[in-house]
Amino acid sequence: MGGKNQTWISEFFLLGLSSDWGTQVSLFVLFLTMYLVTVVGNSLIILLIRLDSKLHTPMYFFLSVLSFVDICYTNSTVPQMLVHFLSACKSIPFHSCVLQFYVSLSMGSTEFFLLGAMAYDRYVAVCYPLHYMVIMHGGLCLGLAVGCLAAGFANSLMQTISIFKLPLCHNVINHFACEMLAVLRLTCVDISFNKVMVAVSGFLVIMLPCFLVLFSYGRIVAAILRIRSAQGRQKAFHTCASHLTVVVLCYGMTIFTYIRPGSSPSVLQEKLISVFYAVLTPMLNPMIYSLRNKEVKGAWQKLSGEFSGLRSKLAT
Structure with a gap:
């Protein structure tokens, strides 16, 4: 019977965030704005790092990879959510649901691995500043980035196969996307x-x-405390501040939700957490790095100046 139930489900219906039409329109405007800011902000980060030779360092290489992952992550769920805000029938084909599940989980997993690699980069920068470029050479940075992506996709593949091979008794997902715990609730077998x-x-x-x-940050703090000058300590801490802020944002809610699945967070909590990671975090990451980073702000001012100069020449 379980196999039969699995075969007839050709599409899923998503309940979304709200059933009230006015609320859905308001959410559409809000999330569309945030989505555009996310895509433009992360694309600008990648462009700046690509064009400015001063940003061709390991830290900014990892930042460009993080921006790419954030763009892919938000694109895996948000466009569909925006369409569903204005649609009477919030359906998604079975295979599209599987693909969305796989891509979003892959990108989410990759981001956590990448934050670990970025922490190691900051550790080397603070604790071994004279050997930083030798240790964090291009081959190692590329290998770490590829390893993070491979680990993220491998984890997602394992979870996708194990979940979607289960017999499903329902096709109504109480969520705005094909999220792990929401899909698991559709099964009609023991999921222990x-x-x-x-x-x-x-x-x-x-x-x-x-x-x-x-x-990494334990060693970084120890190294900073050994610096005698207050200016030196402030400079060392400043190199880690942006990454540390992103780490705090990314780890807190995920640990609360997924490390203890038996604690059964409410459906509302799951939706809010998913919105946080699909919409808010990818939007905040480029802001955090650009607002707190002199090099990125300098690159942006340089690019803006060159663009203004080009526009003036074309106008004359």
Whole structure:
């Protein structure tokens, strides 16, 4: 019977964030604005790093990869959510749901691995400043980035196969996207094993990079405290401030939601957390790095000056 139920489900229906039409229109305007800011902001970060030779360093290489991951992550769910805000029938084909699940989980997993790699980069920059460019050479940076992507896609593939091979008794998802816990609620069999897999996956994807971040910043703090001058300590801390802010944003809610699936967060909590990671975090990341980073602001001012000069020449 389970296999039969699986075969007749050709599409899913998403309940979304609200059933009130006025609320949906308001959310459409809000999330469309945030989506455009996210795509433009992260694209500008990638463009600035590409065009300014002063930003061709390991830290900005990882930042450009993070911006790329954020663009892919938000594009995996937000455009469909925007369409559904203005649609009477909020449906998604089965295979599109699987693809959305796979891509969003891949990008989310990659981001946590990438934050761990970025923490290691900051550790080397602060603790071994004279050997920084030798240790963090191009081959290592590229290898770390590819490794983060490969680990993220591998984790997502494992979860996607294990969840969507389960017999599904319902096709109405109480969510705005094909999210892991929301899809698991559609099954008509015992999912204890899948909950264990979610916990194990959460430990590998979230806690292991988190341990690397804690270790790196533990060594960084120790190194900063050994610096005698207040100006030197402030400069060393400034190199880590943006990354540390992003780490705090990214790890908190995910640990609360996925490390302890047995705690059963409410559906509303799941939706709010998903909105936070799909819309808010990708929008804030480029702002955090640009507003707190003199090099990025300098590159932006340089690019703006060159663009203004070109426009003046064309006008004359």
